[in-house]
Amino acid sequence: MRTLHLRRTALRLLVLLASTFIALTTAFALGRLSGDPTVNILGPTAPPEQREALRHELGLDRPPLTQYLDYFRSVFTGDFGDSLQFYQSNTTLILERLPYTLQLVAAGMTIAVLIGVPLGVLAATREGTWWDRAASTLALLGQSVPVFWLGMMLVALFAVKLGWLPAGQSGTPRHLILPAVTMSLYPMAHIARLTRASMSEALAEPFIDSARARGLSTAGVVWRHAFKNALMPVLTIVILQTGILMSGAVAIEYVYSWPGLGQLALQAVQFRDYPLVQAIVVFGALTFVVLNLLVDVIHSIVDPRVR
């Protein structure tokens, strides 16, 4: 049993290292495949000598393998280089924008969980009723509506027409409402659908009949037994969705001019600021890898069968 546990932990770490390596390599390759950054920095009319000088300064004239090895060395020493656009350390830039993204993701995911989980539980415990159909329709809508469109519609209604909330920027909790609601819709729909499926499965298990037969209240059966058993897939998707939103909130941050990592990534791509793009991709990948590890750890805490 213990050997099996050790083997599983070792395998997890191996997968983690391999994922990190693949993410770093992809980030490096993408930075080189997206065109010549000197064109953006110096403009298309800059003389070739000047462009060559900049290429030399940025180390782009060295063989790709040397660049690749240097890149790995600097990443492992925590040095993500400087931005070509902002003339600042990429780490500083990311850390400056990170709190905004964290704020937005935390608010969005809180709304998504607070609505999605009860909605899924309600649909599963009232399977086949209009509650179930309403929840499923809402979930389907949530997953099919494009976020940028929803964002623009919410701005048009609540900011422009009704004037209740600010249309963009950040600063006060009121600024957070519209982007957080927009962000919550897709994960909320995903969470609601998964909770419903997972709960339906758990509610059909024999131990549920057994719990009812022992005289437990409906709430006790649903929350203490069915929900606990249905929790893991839901928890997994909440954590993974958090990872996706951490690096994938570009459209929402753009619509609401939210100064987070998504906005920074967009600016970096537009300017072909490849060191910054690389740093953001690596940061996103590492966040995802760490969250995956967190899923594994939580799984082993919550489920005695995988301990």
Next chain:
Amino acid sequence: MADTLRIEVPAGNGRDLPGPVEQPVLLVEGLVVEHRDGTTGRIFRAVDGVSLRVAAGESTAIVGESGSGKTTLAMAATGLGPRSGGHIELLGRSLERLSRRALRRLRPEVQIVFQDPHGSLDARQSVRSGLRELRRLQPERTAWIDDAALLERVRLSADLLDRYPHQLSGGQAQRVCIARALLMRPRLIVADEPTSGLDVSVQADVLKLLREVRQTTGAALLMISHDLAVVRSVCQTVHVMRRGRVVESGPCETVFTDPAHEYTRELLAAMPGARWRARR
């Protein structure tokens, strides 16, 4: 705890019964359970007008092949499954008139031991926390014995208290289920194929345990089984079910030695060792 439930029938109530009357723990009259087929939409009767009576302290069996409606009957009779028609009285209370809350209050009196011992235990609950849950639910009713002594009663070591279902063998898991039923000191134990998933050697132990529990607590036993040998070793009366109907009822010895219905004879002939016994 009273082994049998007795009620005094007041004079002049229209029922001409003298003195105290022993009330059955379970009375089923003309029970009908219908299901709708998900694909064809057709309605079929899983239980078709079944009547039976389980007296206090009595051990009764329902036998029949798979799909004959035995489990559906047991689930409906205990208020856990749907009922389309008929009348059910559980411990003297009419199920049709019982609110959900009142039915829940009645549950500790009726304990069910399910077919799949591992499936009927919550995988995330250790033996101890399962018992703790019952104690929280019924503190007074369960105070009569501590966890270790309870496990000893079902011949399990107290070391198993911190184990989870996946760390128990099939026999151990079924004993835990019996221990949980025993803890509640029920008046009726419903055992739905309690030995069908177990090894032969373990089956005998579990049956012996069920007999002991019944004898020591005085609880009535309603056993659902397709195994006639199991039924014969534990029960006093038997109801033979076929396609949702009871085709024959009576004391076990009579039904098994002198079956009146063709289906019962077929079941008996299909018993392992039947030919050998017939030759003998």
